[in-house]
Amino acid sequence: MSNHGGRQxxxxxxxxxxxxxxxxxxxSVPVMIDSGFRRGTDVLKxxxxxxxxxxxxxxxxxxxAVAGEVGVRKGHHAAAR
Structure with a gap:
C-alpha cells in the first residue's frame, strides 16, 4: 500500500x-507498505x-544525491548495524 501523491x-x-x-x-497476504518512511521508528510502527x-x-x-553510490553504500552499512 502506498499514498504516493496523496500529499496533494x-x-x-x-x-x-x-x-x-x-x-x-x-x-493470508503479506502486506507491504511504502509511504515516505524516514526514520526507524516509523518502520517499527x-x-x-x-x-x-x-x-x-x-x-x-x-x-x-549527496555522495552518489558511495553514499548509498555507506548508508546501507550504517542501517545494517
Missing part, C-alpha cells in the same frame, strides 16, 4: 491509520501495525 489531496487517509484493517482483511515489509527509499535517494 486534502482528504487522504494516512496509510498507517488503515494498515491494521488491511492486514485484518487479508490474513508499521511493523507493529501488521506490515510484513516496509519500503524505505527516500533516505537512500538523499544519500545518492
Amino acid at each position: 489531496l486534502d482528504g487522504t487517509v494516512s496509510p498507517l491509520r488503515v494498515l491494521p484493517a488491511i492486514v485484518k482483511a487479508s490474513p 508499521a511493523l507493529a501495525l501488521g506490515a510484513a515489509f516496509v519500503f524505505i527509499g527516500r533516505p537512500f535517494n538523499y544519500a545518492a
